[in-house]
Amino acid sequence: MSPTRTVTPYAGLNGRRYLVTGATSGIGQAVALALREQHAEVVALGRNPEALTALEAAGCTTCALELTDTEALEQAIFDHGPFDGLVNSAGITHVEPALTLPADAIDQVFHTNARAAAMAARGVARGMIEANKGGSIVNVSSQASLVGLDDHLAYSASKAAMDAITRSLCLEWGAHNIRVNSVNPTVTLTPMAQKVWSAPEKRDPMLAAIPLNRFAELADVVEPILFLLSDGAGMISGVCLPIDGGYTAR
Structure with missing residues (x-):
């Protein structure tokens, strides 16, 4: 459950409070654990009870909920906030040719990847503004938002929407000292991805x-996220940062 290498200490994370969505697997889980290693307070949202229990053992406060339930999400943010930062890591995908892609599949992917991320950001930002404290929001997007990929219409479009959300919120909330950025990873070797991408x-x-000529390890994505949350990125906002080994440079 830990990143594949020890992460660097980042300025200003110690003692601050962060909300991490999608914290029971993959990038979200690794971010939650890395923030604990930085001595930050972490509220981890997810649906897997066993993973939530393990996060509690690591010192996280946990909350089990369905992220697309806006009322439950807003209540969780109110109950556990205010926060110094948010990592929107929850996401789903649906891989299918566009000619056969069902409309409800598009709706499901957008509701989780774009709408829920926007609602989480809204709730966290309200708390930041009320507390007059500013903060940092990092959205976990994808290289699929930056280039076309076969059979990824719903996923690519939802992540492009997430990048648009990033830019819009950067403009709206900058006056409140709230920075908003995205990271856009390539294939990242979570346990699920290792299975999916194992076939030659x-x-x-x-x-x-x-x-x-390699896929990203979890720490390759976690460290840029921690940097964007940290004081070292204090003048960085509105960026969609490829973490792709150069894939989108072509």
Whole structure:
């Protein structure tokens, strides 16, 4: 459940309070644990009871909820806030050719990846503004928002919407000293991704398109997120940062 290497200490995280969505797996889980290593307070949202229990053992406060339930999400933010930062890591995908993609699949992906992220950001920002404290929001987007990928219409469009949310909120909330950024990773080797991308016929063409010729490890994504949350990124806002080994440079 930990990042694949020890993360660097980042200025200003110690003692601050962060909300992490999608914290029971993958990038969100790794971010929650890395923030605890930085001695930050973490409220972890997710749906997997066993993973939430493990996060509690690591010192996180946990909350089980369905992120698309806006009322429950707003209540959780109110109950556990105010926060110094938010990492919107929850996300789902639906891979299918556009000619057969069901409308309800598009709705489900957008509700989690874009709408829920916007509502989480709204709730956290309200608390920041009321407390007059500012803060940092990081949205976990994807390289799929920056380039076209076969069979990824719903996912790519939802992540492009997340990047648009990032830019809009950067403009609206900058006056309140709230910074909003996205990170846009390539394939990241979570346990699920390792299974999905293990087949050579799928893995090899993607690796050939990445100039660094490797997929991202969890720590490759976690460390930029921690940096964007930290005081060291105090003048960075509105950025959609590819973490893709050069994939989108082509």
